[in-house]
Amino acid sequence: MVERSSLAAAAKEPDFHTIPADTLASTTTAAKVLVHVIVLTEVQGPAPEGRADASHLCGNPWCFEPKHLWWENRVNNIARRGCAGRVLAGDRWIRVCQHTPECKVTTSGVVCDEDDIPSP
Numbered sequence: 547m548v549e550r551s552s553l554a555a556a557a558k559e560p561d562f563h564t565i566p567a568d569t570l571a572s573t574t575t576a577a578k579v580l581v582h583v584i585v586l587t588e589v590q591g592p593a594p595e596g597r598a599d600a601s602h603l604c605g606n607p608w609c610f611e612p613k614h615l616w617w618e619n620r621v622n623n624i625a626r627r628g629c630a631g632r633v634l635a636g637d638r639w640i641r642v643c644q645h646t647p648e649c650k651v652t653t654s655g656v657v658c659d660e661d662d663i664p665s666p
Contacts, residue, residue: 599623604650
């Protein structure tokens with residue numbers, strides 16, 4: 547039988563100053579991934595076969611906006627890194643993104659644009 551005092555000790559908030567940095571980083575990453583999976587499962591349903599990565603159309607790994615997340619396989623997810631979406635050439639926007647769905651353009655200095663409109 548487990549004593550109540552040991553259960554209370556186990557339930558205490560962790561002291562983050564005593565957790566090694568690599569353990570804390572992996573725990574934070576695991577929690578972030580879990581939140582993405584929960585959001586996507588709620589909005590789009592379970593991950594389709596072979597598409598288990600939560601891909602960010604906005605390129606921001608800390609974004610949890612459901613309209614910016616998409617189930618994707620690992621290769622396609624990694625291929626999105628650094629995608630410009632569209633670029634301004636003179637007075638026209640030119641689509642350079644080859645992904646489906648299209649990557650979103652984010653504003654420099656903004657963590658994640660709030661609109662869900664495809665890039666201009």
